[in-house]
Amino acid sequence: MKRIHVMAAVIRNAAGQILIAKRPDDAHQGGLWEFPGGKLETDEDRATGLRRELLEELGISVTQARPLIDIRHDYPDKSVRLDVWLVTGFNGEAHGAEGQPVCWVAPSELGNYSFPAANAPIVQAAQLPERYLITPDMADEGALFAGLEQTLENGIRLVQLRQTQLAEREYRALTERVLARFGERFDWLLKGNEPPEYPGVGWHLTARQLHELGSHGLPPRSSTGWLAASCHNAEELSLAQQLGVDFVTLSPVLPTPSHPDAAGLGWEAAQALIGSINKPVYLLGGMSPERLSEAFDAGAQGIAGIRGLF
Template sequence: MKRVHVAAAVIRGVDGRILIARRADTQHQGGLWEFPGGKVEDGEAVEVALARELKEELGIVVTAARPLIKVKHDYPDKQVLLDVWEVSSFNGEPHGAEGQPLAWVSPRELPNYDFPEANQPIVAAASLPYEYLITPDGLETPALLRGMQKAIASGIKLVQLRAPNMYDPQYRDVAVDAVGLCAGKAQLMLKGPLEWLGDFPAAGWHLTSAQLRKYASKGRPFPRERWLAASCHNAEELALAEQMGVDFVTLSPVQATRTHPEARPLGWEQASQLVDGFNKPVFLLGGVSANDRQRAWSIGAQGVAGIRAFWPEH
């Protein structure tokens, strides 16, 4: 069966809301909501197909777009490759040129709409930022919280509280403060035993690769309303992350780092191959900075994660 190549768009308005369309009842997966787009013709460039489809479907002319995520999905009756681009600028006023209902939805409202199963990773990618801050090790609690506060004030929207040298009670105390700091401003990801999950309902959870190996076969430990992420370093761990139903992963180390000098870097080419075979948003980690964002996007990654790269120095 030939995989149907579809170009789809996450169209973001100036207010950050995203445009979605409802499929006609007569279509495949009819009645569900989707990200606008359509089939890529043989020999056609994806961005050309996307521009053509959005002109036909919505009456808009795309002026700025970039790759967001690729998702391969097998339905019982067809196989699709969704080639998703983020459209950040366009001319014209979108309207349902084919009679389809449209809705402008904030990223946090997206999970309230019914999408085809293949669209779930796109919902995650559309809701996540392109930078993921991981807190540095070895800081005293006041400095750690001060730095987090500063980073959030500067626009960081996704923060992992990583403090491997803290004792459990100490980490839990800091986590309580971090939850308060992030409330309504950024998504906090905590690390630790899954037994703690119930104590921090507002936080997402970032699993270590060891936890992934231990728990993947049991599936997702909590409902989709909460973010679940994992640290991956190779194809085997990415497969476990897929099995567990995580929302996104970090893939590391892309390049050599001072924090893990013993870890063998993947390099950009291998990272690119791993991202290409994985159906969820991927943050590249290890020796990368905000300057590598475009390169990360070009290989299909969500963006970049970092410790020093995004940590306010003072």
């Protein structure tokens, strides 16, 4: 089977906008928007290939980049690897050096543009941050709120409200108070047996829910927030892929104080599992900001954590 390695870039400018380019009308999937890039040459280093393609297509010289997401598609006659990097530093003014239309858009506006279906995970990765906070169980609501204020100061915006000590009714009441205070200052995900009904608030499925929904499908969702799932092995990652979640957490990577008897996957196994799913993956378990570079090298979107981020 023919194997094709394609480099692509999510290019972010100082204003936080993302550069997208329009495919020629006479090309395969012509008229759709895409993330710039092109085929890696034989024996060419990935970073070198990325720099070459962006210089040829956009006239920019890359100065800072890292892997973002790796997507693989098998067709009857070929296998395509879409190797996507996040570019946050470059010299020159990006333009369509080959005559293609290009534009800078806010990450939140990417959904307004038509991309090839294979680009959907890239759109999600481009919109998601590097860190995903899971709140620790806290009986002291004041301390929880103070911790969330500190979380804002630390620049974390993606948060799962997890309070396992609360019954469903208590959890819902707390959710109301949290949203009243913090509102849209965070991108929220909630736990529960049903999808949240709050506009823009997401739902984080447990591994148990993944297995239960795998044969029944997802219930109707009225919220436009993120849909995520907790995964621990290849089977659960496959279920998450089938259900069409936006991203997953994979754990535990390393031993943690909260689960001292749980053996960690380790970096090598985590990297292999990340390669089995075309979704952004946050690594969880023993993670801290100091582990971010290792997470990126393993192909992860970033890290998720409780104690390491709160």
